[in-house]
């Protein structure tokens with residue numbers, strides 16, 4: 018059975034929110050040679066999505082990517098481990114009413130570049146935007162930072 | 171690399187990594203639609219368990235288990251970012267082989283599970299027996315910069331105030347003791363004046379033997395961000411091998427091992443020659459000092475009689491600017507260039523950078539300078555550069571020492587879990603300091619002994635000799651991390667009793683007579699203090715597994731069983747806050763004032779001195795430090811011995827303890843890698859981290875490898891005068907040593923590179939030099 022993109026995504030990280038490991042071996046190039054702009058289709062290897070956090074304060078093309086993303090050089094474990102992490106929440110973002118734009122169901126920090134995951138060849142079907150040409154996503158989609166409603170102080 | 175070569179690389183069919191079964195099962199569960207909204211987790215704050223950066227994390231808990239962490243956006247240290255170790259923290263708690271129960275070693279070498287009651291009684295009995303038969307000189311506690319403040323405080327109070335021994339020393343002796351002695355000898359008070367705000371205020375950042383991109387990645391990312399915003403920011407990397415940090419450097423200065431002393435002196439020489447001395451600053455704030463320089467007297471702590479006990483004590487005498495000028499005549503750039511093996515222009519470039527009054531300079535260092543046979547001297551020289559140019563005590567211009575362990579500062583340096591110290595910079599050798607401790611602890615005058623105990627390496631030498639008989643080791647793994655390990659190998663039936671508290675089996679628990687299971691990180695309440703004087707408190711968020719208990723509790727319970735319960739007069743279920751408030755009394759009014767526990771609970775850490783609830787970013791600096799009454803400038807008010815001025819020490823260049831020769835032609839230098847923390851006992855149990863760097867390797871220069879017929883991935887044998895081992899060669903890896911140097915990381919317990927290292931030490935701090943010894947490299 019072919020793996021779904023959600024499974025592939027989960028395989029590459031310890032839990033939802035952990036940085037993915039690098040799913041290919043070192044290629045000798047700087048990471049941003051491919052993982053920048055709109056990403057790059059790399060023959061024989063696949064599509065390299067752009068990084069979603071080029072706009073995060075403290076992260077830039079200058080950054081040391083391997084501070085967080087590491088190559089995997091073996092498939093083995095040193096010892097077994099029973100950690101079971103947070104899984105990706107696949108529920109949809111809430112809408113005020115049927116035609117309203119959904120709020121974002123996840124925090125935006127480190128994922129300011131929405132199109133990195135929601136558009137382009139790497140975007141999973143279930144989260145792909147129908148309107149990639151409208152680049153200012155946060156004009157309509159808000160980040161939900163609190164549960165509960167407004168209360169007067 | 172251009173596109174064509176890039177495509178060629180791809181064509182070579184690089185395999186894609188494999189993933190373990192467990193990961194796959196995880197992924198399938200996810201695909202089946204089992205998902206949790208992060209808001210269903212309870213999130214609590216904590217500092218990261220690993221390095222001295224002290225990043226803030228939010229820890230997500232559900233059903234009593236940690237399920238995720240995220241970088242704490244409210245933490246001023248990291249503002250939401252972490253490094254790969256920090257992101258993978260949760261799995262560190264759940265390795266399948268966690269120690270769950272106390273276990274005693276039987277005569278046949280096997281382990282037997284016993285109850286806590288039996289275990290605690292056994293420890294109390296062994297310590298009491300040794301005290302009664304051999305006296306306080308035969309017991310010892312070996313602690314850790316990973317101890318929480320509570321663990322360290324309980325230990326120091328029990329050892330010094332209860333057992334009346336000074337034989338307590340930490341693994342931090344192996345990592346930042348030279349920085350302690352640097353700050354103590356120059357400012358009369360430990361820890362830096364600057365802070366992380368310097369990363370956004372500085373113009374030039376000089377890394378002295380410090381691979382910051384791997385060792386303090388989140389702080390390095392703050393420097394890179396500064397450089398992005400202000401492109402004229404410069405990074406200088408002074409190093410003995412190329413590392414990922416070198417890739418970002420505007421100037422890479424590759425020196426021969428130990429010649430940083432000559433390099434710094436040459437820069438001082440040029441600053442004086444070029445008229446770059448800030449004369450008014452020096453006149454008002456600096457005194458000149460000079461210590462013992464006789465190599466024969468000083469030695470290296472590893473030859474002759476010093477190889478059993480190393481007790482050299484420096485003797486300072488007043489010096490002067492005139493004497494400095496004469497002293498520096500030996501360090502003309504041409505001569506220094508020859509010693510260091512660098513082009514003269516690089517020395518001049520460094521001098522013009524330090525000498526440029528218009529720019530803020532931040533010097534950063536960690537193990538390269540501290541693990542050094544003249545580490546205190548090198549600490550002194552770096553600070554000297556700042557004192558001579560007046561670049562100190564203001565935003566963006568400071569010497570700043572980084573720490574490797576999460577609470578090397580908070581626990582070891584501030585609580586004083588060292589053979590010669592008491593809390594808040596106090597010394598056991600000073601009667602008024604002992605009296606103050608005895609008063610706060612409610613002890614009879616004269617309880618605390620005046621004679622310092624064994625420093626770490628001597629403590630283990632004494633254990634090997636049999637002069638120490640009963641030892642308790644907590645939160646550290648000396649049978650991987652001590653230098654010259656073969657010296658300390660245990661023989662069965664040696665009559666010693668060694669207790670080890672840890673969370674996983676290690677080579678150290680392998681030699682223990684009694685193993686106690688400890689609670690880790692957020693399985694207990696704690697406080698860590700990071701490199702910038704920030705005390706960070708956290709609450710217990712999950713239960714520890716099995717019967718694991720926190721280290722401080724273990725000590726308190728043993729003390730009770732030895733009739734020393736009066737030292738810990740607090741309720742059994744609520745002792746953290748009262749213990750903190752008692753400890754805090756040592757600090758109030760001293761310039762090292764800690765925040766109250768209530769303040770710490772509410773804050774994302776606070777930097778001491780904390781006065782009236784307000785933290786201090788810059789010590790000794792007018793407008794920042796509440797102890798400075800002047801309107802502007804600096805006041806080194808803790809340096810009582812020098813008339814409240816900072817001491818500039820004249821310190822010469824001396825060679826390493828062992829240098830390559832015909833038989834052992836390579837330098838061996840050791841250290842860490844980004845993915846693993848220290849001896850790897852935690853990080854190797856995290857799949858992603860282990861798979862990234864599964865084993866130690868020997869990093870070789872490409873030309874050396876070719877000359878020896880060694881390729882990347884080949885097996886090689888390294889031999890030193892002390893041992894020999896086999897491992898994989900790495901050529902053109904992430905680090906590139908120069909010709910004649912080989913680098914090996916020390917995290918791998920099956921390749922204990924410290925079997926080869928030398929137990930040479932800094933003359934003042936007694937910190938071993940893990941960066942320099944001589945080895946032979948052969949094809950295996």
Ligand code: SF4
Pocket residue numbers: 218219220221222223224225248252253254255256257385386387388389
């Ligand atoms: S290991 Fe150090 S840099 Fe990495 S997250 Fe932890 S504290 Fe931060």
